[in-house]
Amino acid sequence: MNTRRLLIALTLSCAVLTSCGPGRTPDRRTELVLWKNQVGLQEEAATVALIDRFNASQSKWRVVAQSLPQGGYNQSIVAASLAGRMPCVLAVDAPMVASYAWAGHLRPLDGQVPAATLAQVSPAAVGRYRGAAYAVGQTDAALAIFTKRSILAQTGTRIPTLDRPWSGAEFQTLLERLKASGRFRYPLDLSTRDDKASWWTYAFAPMLNSFGGDLIDRRSMRSAQGTLNGPAGQRFGTWFRALFADGMVNRNEPDENAFVKGRAALAYTGNWWASDYRAHAGDDLLILPPPDFGHGVVIGGGSWQWAIGRTCAHPDGAGQFIRFMLEPGNIAALSDAGGGVPVTEAGAAASRAFRPGGEGRVFFDLMRRFARERPSTPAFPTISNAFTAAMRDIMDRKDVRDALDDAVDDIDGAIADNPAFAEERP
Amino acid sequence: MTEWTASRGRGRFTALIFGGPALAGLAIFLVLPFLMALALTFTNQRLVSPQATEFVGLRNYERLLSVTALVQAPVDDGAGPVWPRVRDVTRADPAYAGYRPLTGFSLGTRRVTILAKDPAFLRALLNTFVFALLVVPLQCVAALGLALLVDAGLKGQTVFRAICFSPVVMSMVIVSVIWSFLFDRDLGLFNKALGMVSFGLIEPVDWLGDPRTAMPAIVIMSAWQGAGFQMLILLAGLQGISQELYDAARIDGANAVQRFRHITLPGLRQTIVFVLIVTTIAALGLFTQVDVMTGGGPRGSTGTVMFEAVQRGVREENISYGATIALIYFALITCVILLQQLWLRRRARRAA
Numbered sequence: 001m002n003t004r005r006l007l008i009a010l011t012l013s014c015a016v017l018t019s020c021g022p023g024r025t026p027d028r029r030t031e032l033v034l035w036k037n038q039v040g041l042q043e044e045a046a047t048v049a050l051i052d053r054f055n056a057s058q059s060k061w062r063v064v065a066q067s068l069p070q071g072g073y074n075q076s077i078v079a080a081s082l083a084g085r086m087p088c089v090l091a092v093d094a095p096m097v098a099s100y101a102w103a104g105h106l107r108p109l110d111g112q113v114p115a116a117t118l119a120q121v122s123p124a125a126v127g128r129y130r131g132a133a134y135a136v137g138q139t140d141a142a143l144a145i146f147t148k149r150s151i152l153a154q155t156g157t158r159i160p161t162l163d164r165p166w167s168g169a170e171f172q173t174l175l176e177r178l179k180a181s182g183r184f185r186y187p188l189d190l191s192t193r194d195d196k197a198s199w200w201t202y203a204f205a206p207m208l209n210s211f212g213g214d215l216i217d218r219r220s221m222r223s224a225q226g227t228l229n230g231p232a233g234q235r236f237g238t239w240f241r242a243l244f245a246d247g248m249v250n251r252n253e254p255d256e257n258a259f260v261k262g263r264a265a266l267a268y269t270g271n272w273w274a275s276d277y278r279a280h281a282g283d284d285l286l287i288l289p290p291p292d293f294g295h296g297v298v299i300g301g302g303s304w305q306w307a308i309g310r311t312c313a314h315p316d317g318a319g320q321f322i323r324f325m326l327e328p329g330n331i332a333a334l335s336d337a338g339g340g341v342p343v344t345e346a347g348a349a350a351s352r353a354f355r356p357g358g359e360g361r362v363f364f365d366l367m368r369r370f371a372r373e374r375p376s377t378p379a380f381p382t383i384s385n386a387f388t389a390a391m392r393d394i395m396d397r398k399d400v401r402d403a404l405d406d407a408v409d410d411i412d413g414a415i416a417d418n419p420a421f422a423e424e425r426p
Numbered sequence: 427m428t429e430w431t432a433s434r435g436r437g438r439f440t441a442l443i444f445g446g447p448a449l450a451g452l453a454i455f456l457v458l459p460f461l462m463a464l465a466l467t468f469t470n471q472r473l474v475s476p477q478a479t480e481f482v483g484l485r486n487y488e489r490l491l492s493v494t495a496l497v498q499a500p501v502d503d504g505a506g507p508v509w510p511r512v513r514d515v516t517r518a519d520p521a522y523a524g525y526r527p528l529t530g531f532s533l534g535t536r537r538v539t540i541l542a543k544d545p546a547f548l549r550a551l552l553n554t555f556v557f558a559l560l561v562v563p564l565q566c567v568a569a570l571g572l573a574l575l576v577d578a579g580l581k582g583q584t585v586f587r588a589i590c591f592s593p594v595v596m597s598m599v600i601v602s603v604i605w606s607f608l609f610d611r612d613l614g615l616f617n618k619a620l621g622m623v624s625f626g627l628i629e630p631v632d633w634l635g636d637p638r639t640a641m642p643a644i645v646i647m648s649a650w651q652g653a654g655f656q657m658l659i660l661l662a663g664l665q666g667i668s669q670e671l672y673d674a675a676r677i678d679g680a681n682a683v684q685r686f687r688h689i690t691l692p693g694l695r696q697t698i699v700f701v702l703i704v705t706t707i708a709a710l711g712l713f714t715q716v717d718v719m720t721g722g723g724p725r726g727s728t729g730t731v732m733f734e735a736v737q738r739g740v741r742e743e744n745i746s747y748g749a750t751i752a753l754i755y756f757a758l759i760t761c762v763i764l765l766q767q768l769w770l771r772r773r774a775r776r777a778a
Binding site for chain 2: 075078185195197250251252254381382385392393395396397398401402405406409413414417418420
């Protein structure tokens with residue numbers, strides 16, 4: 001009994017003081033702390049495998065990875081920065097890159113990742129701020145309209161292509177025919193069930209772009225007056241409002257499976273649903289570009305990206321790690337595990353789903369041709385919240401001009417309070 | 427004399443030893459953050475910012491509380507009287523810079539619009555008090571009813587008590603998600619039941635999607651979730667009332683209603699006061715249900731003060747403004763609770 005107790009105590013103290021564990025060889029390599037957001041199991045495993053592979057290939061650096069819950073990730077970074085304990089390499093969500101760069105949490109990638117390498121990457125997957133690249137992703141996401149061949153055939157609608165997408169009018173006609181058929185109470189699912197600002201801005205700001213408006217004047221980054229609430233913005237808002245008023249879209253689908261359960265004929269969502277939809281519809285599934293509302297097809301761009309902490313003592317090691325992650329085989333490995341769209345042509349060619357002729361190739365083409373990054377300004381969190389609040393109000397029948405004016409006042413007010421948000425770009 | 431001082435001093439020392447840990451905890455986790463928040467409200471501090479924090483005086487308070495009115499005479503454009511669009515006026519006239527319409531009414535042919543610099547906050551304030559006003563009576567009466575039922579000595583009352591208490595143990599987020607399904611317009615249980623009972627006469631209600639029904643829906647759900655807790659406290663109060671009183675009343679020929687009116691209620695007075703105050707405080711902190719079920723919508727009809735504070739302070743990173751909301755709200759809640767206390771105490775004195 002006593003020996004058993006002693007054993008337990010020994011084991012416990014061993015767990016606490018890992019130094020007494022056997023078989024640990026001293027490691028002379030320099031440690032680089034890496035922070036990443038927690039993601040799905042397979043993607044997590046793939047990233048960990050990549051980090052292990054990097055460490056195995058290294059005599060100089062050893063990356064020590066820590067996964068942080070995604071919900072509080074931003075707060076963790078802010079807290080770490082305030083406490084002066086930023087990691088060397090960190091994953092950053094694309095819309096936050098400008099905030100972090102502006103706040104001095106990040107170091108530009110110049111000199112660590114060659115410009116020629118970055119030039120291979122889909123432009124929206126590079127996090128830039130004031131002309132400098134601060135972050136780069138391995139994979140990105142792409143939005144599309146999902147529907148079935150049989151549904152389009154029944155309504156006599158042509159199948160759009162990347163070169164000849166639907167016009168706004170064609171899309172409207174399709175919606176009206178679907179609604180009139182009586183088969184679908186709400187023909188289109190826009191995932192408005194998700195009320196997070198990240199989804200609303202990612203999904204609907206590109207539509208605003210396609211109408212000819214934008215969240216903010218991207219040249220000056222000083223004001224949204226006229227770009228968000230101008231004639232284009234109002235046309236977009238009016239169209240969006242009518243989708244709900246005419247019963248084309250349910251403001252709050254009871255679950256995420258409107259398309260799979262056959263309640264909706266069209267779903268506007270991202271590549272992450274493709275495998276579920278494929279399992280449901282098989283060869284009948286169509287993955288189509290979103291409509292062109294007059295100023296070209298636009299989809300959102302920019303997912304989680306790798307960046308280097310400003311206080312990192314060994315930026316060359318961090319740079320080497322990021323260069324390693326951007327090798328085609330490693331991009332493909334992450335894409336195969338997590339389902340993200342590879343950001344480079346070579347990475348896509350090496351991947352299972354996104355190589356030319358692969359079942360997900362259309363997402364790679366959509367991303368390369370139509371992805372537009374979010375406005376790169378530290379005011380983005382305010383912009384995103386203001387835009388989302390306005391669009392949700394418009395969905396709930398608020399006057400379009402009033403709602404957009406509110407958003408513009410919020411955005412311009414925040415920029416006026418923080419003049420440094422909009423300092424001259426070099 | 428000296429002995430008295432010494433014993434008094436020793437008593438103070440003992441009190442400090444016993445109270446010390448709790449007082450230190452209160453000071454570190456309550457008083458200090460409060461003072462820090464108070465200091466923040468006079469600055470433009472943001473959560474992430476490389477800029478030095480600047481003193482901005484009362485700007486945050488001014489933005490939060492400014493209210494004014496815009497009176498407009500009609501303009502006749504031939505097709506009847508028309509009033510210029512309010513937002514065009516407020517955005518063009520520097521005197522109304524930063525103001526947005528809160529509400530409006532007509533005065534003869536004139537149109538009066540109440541403007542505020544932060545209408546969302548004022549609406550949230552109103553929403554929160556409406557919520558408290560609706561949920562506190564509903565929840566407390568429901569809790570009392572449940573407590574009486576559980577206390578009635580029916581068979582299997584332990585099981586019944588456990589069932590009534592189970593919603594309290596469940597995570598509010600989970601309860602909110604489940605109730606969102608129940609409230610669903612097309613597939614939800616409530617609309618299906620209403621349709622069935624009325625043979626399809628009652629049109630499906632978009633509970634959480636209609637500005638008129640969203641807050642009542644949250645009230646019903648919150649009362650259901652919270653009543654079990656109050657039930658438990660009231661149950662304890664009920665069991666503290668002497669059985670002899672009831673026996674004596676029965677001998678005197680008092681019926682059930684009279685026994686409830688003249689024994690149960692007076693016996694529960696202190697418990698009810700406690701339950702009212704606790705429920706009010708909890709109701710004024712409404713956040714989770716709103717965040718999960720409606721996100722403050724539709725059109726701001728369910729936005730609450732706590733929701734606004736988190737939205738502005740944390741999600742938009744404007745922590746000084748969030749702190750100002752929290753501080754003003756703290757002052758308001760203190761007033762409400764003091765008034766409630768005063769009122770209840772006066773009633774108690776009148777009753778005695």
